[in-house]
Amino acid sequence: MKKYQIPLLKDHHLHPYMYAALKDCIDLRFVEKKEDALSILKNGKKDEINVVVGWNNSLYSFTDQEIDPLPPSFILNASLHSYTINKSAADLLRLKNKDIVDHLGDCEWAERNFSAVMKFAEMLNPCTxxxxxxxxxxxxxxxxxxxxxxxxxxxxxxxxxxxxxxxxxxxxxxxxxxxxxxxxxxxxxxxxxxxxxxxxxxxxxxxxxxxxxxxxxxxxxxxxxxxxxxxxxxxxxxxxxxxxxxxxxxxxxxxxxxxxxxxxxxxxxxxxxxxxxxxxxxxxxxxxxxxxxxxxxxxxxxxxxxxxxxxxxxxxxxxxxxxxxxxxxxxxxxxxxxxxxxxxxxxxxxxxxxxxxxxxxxxxxxxxxxxxxxxxxxxxxxxxxxxxxxxxxxxxxxxxxx
Ligand SMILES: [Zn+2]
Structure with a gap:
């Protein structure tokens, strides 16, 4: 066992504001089974958008039949670069920004408009x-x-x-x-x-x-x-x-x-x-x-x-x-x-x-x-x-x- 003292870290690539804004969202980062993820989503707020983070799509993905009956959910992949949204969330969010909502499933569009999507997610969960x-x-x-x-x-x-x-x-x-x-x-x-x-x-x-x-x-x-x-x-x-x-x-x-x-x-x-x-x-x-x-x-x-x-x-x-x-x-x-x-x-x-x-x-x-x-x-x-x-x-x- 060797002991060292090192300086504090300088993280050269982070998104502190975005992560701070999304900190109190439903987090699926450590949820490894789809059943567990679905039951967590089921307990989300009923009439408001639930922004969900940390979804790892190498473990599972969701079908419309599975997520449409759940409370309004806007689910961000752990990389923040892909999204799933259920029908009730899409209906609510279209009132705010139809263009983004209609294109969320189009990964090419989403990459070209990544900053706009991030702004949109932050607006739903404003940082303070x-x-x-x-x-x-x-x-x-x-x-x-x-x-x-x-x-x-x-x-x-x-x-x-x-x-x-x-x-x-x-x-x-x-x-x-x-x-x-x-x-x-x-x-x-x-x-x-x-x-x-x-x-x-x-x-x-x-x-x-x-x-x-x-x-x-x-x-x-x-x-x-x-x-x-x-x-x-x-x-x-x-x-x-x-x-x-x-x-x-x-x-x-x-x-x-x-x-x-x-x-x-x-x-x-x-x-x-x-x-x-x-x-x-x-x-x-x-x-x-x-x-x-x-x-x-x-x-x-x-x-x-x-x-x-x-x-x-x-x-x-x-x-x-x-x-x-x-x-x-x-x-x-x-x-x-x-x-x-x-x-x-x-x-x-x-x-x-x-x-x-x-x-x-x-x-x-x-x-x-x-x-x-x-x-x-x-x-x-x-x-x-x-x-x-x-x-x-x-x-x-x-x-x-x-
Ligand atoms: Zn980054």
Whole structure:
């Protein structure tokens, strides 16, 4: 057993506002049987919308016959990238936004309009500064001091962070449409533009070159030309950009388009690629060459187990290739390889265990690499006591706040 002290965490990819808003929703994250999920949904509020989170569609999916008799339910997949809605909820919600409700089942539309769907879900369960404080208290119990907000929902969010006294513990990213609606003052609070080029494994919408075992081919949010235009738009704003790309197809597209506009994008101060789980060595080398920062989540190492039902053996082994990125291509944790959780789940316990004892050796990070990529620069606000048991491949942690 070895003991260490590490700084509190700086989660480089989270959605604190969204998760705080959805915190008191019905949560199916730990509900493994469909019967149990259905009986939980049955006890939902009768005349109001029940927003339901955490549904894992690798365990079960719902038929209309099963969910239509239940109270109004709007069910979000654990990845937040796919949705199921029953008839009574659809009838009620159509009054608020017919367009979104009518398109929820269309995964391509939903990916293209991801920000709008998130705004819609938040509106049904509005966040408050109290909820935000509670959420950050939970984060801190799990060792997280700072959490980047990857998708600003609307201008009021910035005020709520200020009101909650949390403005120094985040950094805001916004999609370009939201950014353009912000006041000049609010725009100054935004560090960069977030854009999505594919979906997720959870919703089988990641853009992968070999189809999912279940037949889906994933989706491409933009054509190459559209993506080029979007990136040039960001270059004009002279602001950072964070590009969501999970599948090998999406990553290849992003790298290809960025290479083509190399000269025009020197005004972008920071280019991040989010997740990049199925990055190949070749694309990694090109990304390095382009100066791209990879923003990755060690907790997604377990997707190699979690999504065995849909990922080919090749992808299972290729997922989160940290050793290749660091040892063969030369990415440096903390510099051009940064770590976070995407909230699935957040905190030191899960991410550190996944880093030190991942499903595959190709995914392993050392404790020093984890600290460089995932921790605060110092122990000003506290630290985490870590005990590592190599033999049993387990860790215990204790968060000490100053
Ligand atoms: Zn995210």
């Amino acid at each position: 500064s109290e909820k935000l404080k509670d959420y950050y208290n939970d984060l801190l119990k799990q060792g997280v001091w700072f959490a980047e907000e990857m998708l600003l929902i609307h201008e009021d969010e910035i005020d709520l962070f200020k009101e909650a006294g949390l403005i120094d513990r985040t950094r805001f990213w916004a999609d370009i449409n939201t950014y353009k609606t912000l006041s000049e003052d609010a725009q100054k609070c935004i560090c960069g533009i977030k854009m999505f080029t594919d979906g997720a494994f959870g919703s089988k919408t990641a853009n992968i070159k070999t189809p999912f075992l279940t037949g889906e081919e994933g989706i491409r949010v933009f054509s190459d030309d559209e993506l080029r235009q979007k990136i040039l738009e960001v270059a004009e704003l002279e602001i950072a950009v964070a590009i969501h790309a999970i599948g090998d197809g999406a990553i290849e597209q992003v790298i290809g388009v960025l290479s083509n506009v190399k000269e025009e994008i020197i005004s972008i101060p920071e280019i991040r690629m989010e997740h990049c789980q199925l990055i190949t060595k070749r694309n990694a080398e090109e990304a390095k060459e382009l100066g791209i920062i990879l923003s990755m989540q060690p907790n997604f190492n377990v997707d190699s187990i979690y999504y065995r039902d849909r990922l080919t053996e090749h992808y299972i082994l290729q997922n989160n290739p940290f050793r290749m990125l660091i040892d063969e291509v030369g990415f440096t944790p903390g510099k051009d390889l940064i770590l976070g959780s995407d909230g699935m789940p957040y905190g030191v316990d899960d991410s550190l265990k996944c880093s030190l004892f991942p499903p595959y050796p190709s995914q392993q990070l050392t404790l020093d690499e984890y600290i460089a990529g995932y921790c605060m620069p110092d122990m000003e606000h506290g630290h985490i006591e870590v005990e590592i048991d190599e033999e049993n491949q387990s860790i215990t942690t204790e968060v000490i706040v100053k």
